[in-house]
Amino acid sequence: MIVLSGKNEWSFADGILRKNPLLFSGMLAAPAAVFCNTVYHALSYAAVFSAVTIITLFAAKFVPRRLAYALRIILYTVLAAAVYIPIYMLLDGILPVKLSSFGVFSLLIVSGSFIVSASELRFFRLSTGKAFLDIISHVLGFDIAVIILGGFRELLSTGGLFGNLYGISVTLPRLSSPFAGFILIGLFAAAVRVITRKTTAKD
Amino acid sequence: MLLGNIASLMLTAFTAAFTENMVFSHGIGTNTILAAAKSQKNFWGICLGVLYMSTVGSVAAWAMARVTDIGNIYPAYVPLCYVLTISIVYVLTLVLAMVILRERFSTMKKYIHISAFNAAVMGTMYLSVSECTTLSDFLFFGIGSGVGFCMAALMLFAVYERLFSKETPAAFRGVPAVLIYFGIIAMAFYGIAGYSPSYL
Numbered sequence: 001m002i003v004l005s006g007k008n009e010w011s012f013a014d015g016i017l018r019k020n021p022l023l024f025s026g027m028l029a030a031p032a033a034v035f036c037n038t039v040y041h042a043l044s045y046a047a048v049f050s051a052v053t054i055i056t057l058f059a060a061k062f063v064p065r066r067l068a069y070a071l072r073i074i075l076y077t078v079l080a081a082a083v084y085i086p087i088y089m090l091l092d093g094i095l096p097v098k099l100s101s102f103g104v105f106s107l108l109i110v111s112g113s114f115i116v117s118a119s120e121l122r123f124f125r126l127s128t129g130k131a132f133l134d135i136i137s138h139v140l141g142f143d144i145a146v147i148i149l150g151g152f153r154e155l156l157s158t159g160g161l162f163g164n165l166y167g168i169s170v171t172l173p174r175l176s177s178p179f180a181g182f183i184l185i186g187l188f189a190a191a192v193r194v195i196t197r198k199t200t201a202k203d
Numbered sequence: 204m205l206l207g208n209i210a211s212l213m214l215t216a217f218t219a220a221f222t223e224n225m226v227f228s229h230g231i232g233t234n235t236i237l238a239a240a241k242s243q244k245n246f247w248g249i250c251l252g253v254l255y256m257s258t259v260g261s262v263a264a265w266a267m268a269r270v271t272d273i274g275n276i277y278p279a280y281v282p283l284c285y286v287l288t289i290s291i292v293y294v295l296t297l298v299l300a301m302v303i304l305r306e307r308f309s310t311m312k313k314y315i316h317i318s319a320f321n322a323a324v325m326g327t328m329y330l331s332v333s334e335c336t337t338l339s340d341f342l343f344f345g346i347g348s349g350v351g352f353c354m355a356a357l358m359l360f361a362v363y364e365r366l367f368s369k370e371t372p373a374a375f376r377g378v379p380a381v382l383i384y385f386g387i388i389a390m391a392f393y394g395i396a397g398y399s400p401s402y403l
Contacts, residue, residue, distance in 0.1 A: 023378070023379075024378065025234070025378060026233055026234060026237060026378045026382060027234055029230060029233045029234070029385075030229065030231045030232075030233060030322060030326075031230075033230045033382075033386075034229060069316065070294070070297055070316070073316065073319075073320055074290045074293065074294075077286045077290070077320055078283070078286055078287070078290065080282075080286075081282040081283040081286040081287075082283060084279065084282050084283070085279045085280060085283065088278065088279035092279075099278065100278040103329070104229065104231065104325075104326050104329040104330065106282050107281075107282050107285055107286075107322075107325040107329055108231070108322050108325070108326075110282045111282070111285075111289070111320050111321075111322070111325050112234075112322055113234045113235070113321065113322070116320060177393060178228070178229070178230050178389055179227075179386045179387070179389035179392075181230070181386070182230065182382050182383070182386030182389055183382070183383050183386035183387070184386075185382050186375070186378075186380065186381075186382035186383035186386060187379070187383070189378060189379040189382065190374040190375045190379040191374075193374050193379065194374045197373075
């Protein structure tokens with residue numbers, strides 16, 4: 001049983017369900033809707049996003065708050081872009097999708113709203129240990145949502161999973177398009193909201 | 204000849220605003236649009252900020268592409284090149300705004316902060332490098348993208364209160380309704396463009 005927090009309490013499950021960055025605030029909706037339309041795409045993007053975000057946000061926790069806001073923002077994004085380099089070298093070739101195919105979405109990993117808003121508005125308020133767990137919870141929340149959505153879209157749009165076709169005759173190829181991605185994320189977010197509300201009410 | 208050039212530049216701007224609309228064709232910038240549509244007070248500040256940053260950022264991307272030969276460098280370094288470029292634009296803009304706006308700087312600087320490091324501007328810079336060749340192309344692509352962002356923000360602003368109101372079912376209220384709304388508008392833009400982006 002996942003324990004959900006009350007309004008002002010902290011819980012590890014919050015980042016996965018109630019405050020999921022993709023489903024709760026629409027963060028990183030672009031890569032989720034446009035790029036992550038298969039399991040392999042979603043897995044690869046989630047792996048790079050997780051590695052870069054966790055390392056950057058943890059390092060960002062030690063950026064002095066007395067620095068000017070503009071300098072802090074520059075520092076966060078330059079830090080993320082610098083972390084992206086070894087992560088790219090390490091994971092390219094291991095992951096099922098070539099990382100150069102991320103295109104414009106590689107920029108959203110390092111300069112998207114997640115890193116900046118998370119380090120400025122949320123994580124610095126928590127103790128180091130709790131902040132680290134909170135970062136993992138939010139990153140995991142995005143990863144789980146994007147992989148489930150990617151699998152669902154791949155299955156319905158191609159009739160297969162992990163690039164293997166299962167001979168399903170009726171497919172919906174347009175589910176892999178960006179507009180279908182947005183609509184599915186919206187529906188998925190509503191479903192998760194209903195489930196978490198029912199769970200909280202029962203508890 | 205001159206008329207042909209003007210028509211070509213207008214087409215570049217039109218393409219960036221409509222068929223290559225950053226929000227509806229690429230899904231980029233949804234979070235900034237949400238921030239803009241949230242309050243009437245900040246709406247035009249954020250929209251004009253993004254329009255300015257898209258335009259200047261696109262021109263800066265032209266310079267960066269020439270200095271770094273971005274098309275041929277190892278892909279791992281690409282995000283760093285863009286981040287450093289926008290950082291320079293950001294700092295120069297802040298200095299310029301401080302000199303020009305003086306007393307009003309403290310109220311206006313938040314729009315510069317929001318506009319600089321966001322997906323819409325980074326996306327514009329990235330796409331301008333892959334789609335434009337001349338400086339004027341870059342300039343008009345940046346303007347077109349900024350206008351496209353403002354148009355998308357206006358579309359959300361028009362229905363924002365309704366999507367967040369108590370009349371909307373609780374499960375869909377807010378972000379889920381916004382995403383479905385974006386999806387439906389994106390479907391219309393997809394119909395106009397009549398193509399799938401190359402990365403699909």
